[in-house]
Amino acid sequence: MTKTGARVTALDRLLQGAGFPSRPAERGPRLSELAQAQRTAIGGLYRSLGGILDEPELRPGGWDLAYDGIRVELDEEMHFNRYRAVTLGVDPIASAPWAGAYDDYCRAHERRSGTGGRRWSSPSAERMFGAAAPQWTFEGGGAPRWKQRALYDAMKDVAAAAGAIRLSRVSVYDVIDGVRLEDLLRGRAVVPPSVVRTFVESRAFGVNR
Template sequence: MVRTGARANALKGAMIDAGFATADNNPAAPRVESLPRCLAADVMHLYATLGGRDPAPHFRPGTWDLAFEGELLVELDEQLHFNRYRATTLHEDWAMPLPWRDGYLRFCDEREAECLADGRWGKRWSNRSCEVMFGRGDEPGILAGGGSPRWKQRAFYDAVKDAFALTTRSYRVARLSIYDRIGDIELGEALSLGIGLDPEALTSFIWKRSASAPS
C-alpha cells in the first residue's frame, strides 16, 4: 500500500511540471456554518441521513490537499473515499452539478471492495471522534447496521467540501481520484510508480473537474 500523502506529493510535482505554481498558503477548511443557510440545512440533513447523532459536535473537516496560485484547491481522493456512504452524499439533489459526481458514483459502486480491504481495521474503521458523530459502529468489515463511523465521517467531510465548491466565488475546487484515467493510465498508478503524465492532458482534466459558484 502506498504511504498516505505520497501520491498527493507526486500529484503536486506533476502539476508543477504542467505549469501550475503552488500557493504560499493553504486556505482554511470550510465549515458548515459558513455555507449559505439553505445549503447548510441540506448538509445537516445529510448528516442525519448518515446516522449523525444529535446534538451534533463541532465539525472539523481536514485541510485541503493541495493549493495553487489562481485560487485553485485540489483534493486527491484515494481508495478510502469510495464506498456506499460517499455514494449517499453524491445522491443528494444539491450535489447534482458537481463535475466529479458521475465518475465518483461509479467508483463508489465498483471499488468499495478496495476501500474495505484497506479500511477495515483500527482507526481506519472507527475512532473516538467518529463515534461522537455517528455512534459505535459494527465489527470491522461489517457494513450492515452501524457500519464504519470513520467511513461515514470521511464521506460527510467530503460532502462539506463539495458544498463549499458549489458556493465559493473566491476559489475553484477540483477533485481527482486515483481511479481517474489521464490519457491511457490510471492516475493513482502513474503517481505511485512515478510515471510521467502528459501535461496538457492533466491540465485539461483538472479544469474539467473543477467547480465554483456561478458568476
C-alpha cells in the same frame, strides 16, 4: 502501497510543472462560513448518514493542494464506499463533474475502503455517529469513520457549489490519456503535465477564486 502523502506530493509536482502557482495550505470549510441553505443540506446529510448529535462540530481537514484560483483534492481508496455514494446523489453535489465517475468507483471499489487502524472507526467518528458495527457489517452503526469521511468530503463539495471555493476532485482510479492516475503517481507511467492539468481543470466546480 504508496502513502497518500507521497501521492499528493507527486500530483503537486505534476501540476506545478504544468504551471499551477501554489499557495500556502488552507484549512477546510466550516459550517459558519456557508449560507443557511448549505448548512441545512449538510445537516440533512449528517442525519441521513446516522448522525446522533443535535449540533455536531464538523471540522473537515485542510485542502490537499491549494493553487491560485483552484483547490485540488486527491481521493484515494478510502473515499469510495456506500456512504460517499449517498452524498454524491444529493443536490448540489450531484451536478459536480466528478459525481458520476465517483458513484461508479463507490460501487466497484468499496472493499478497498479498508478496516485497519482507524479506517473503520475512531473515537471522534463514534461521537458523531454512535458505536461501530463489527467490521464489514453495515447494519446498525456500520462504519462511523467511513461516514465521517464521506460527510467531510460532502462539506467541501457543498462549499464549492456555494461559490466559496473552486474545487477539482481527482481519484487514484481516474484514467488520464489511457493511464490510471495511480500509475502516474507511482511513477509507473508518464503523461505530460499539461495533460494532467487539462484533466484537473475539466473537474473544476464552483467559482474561480
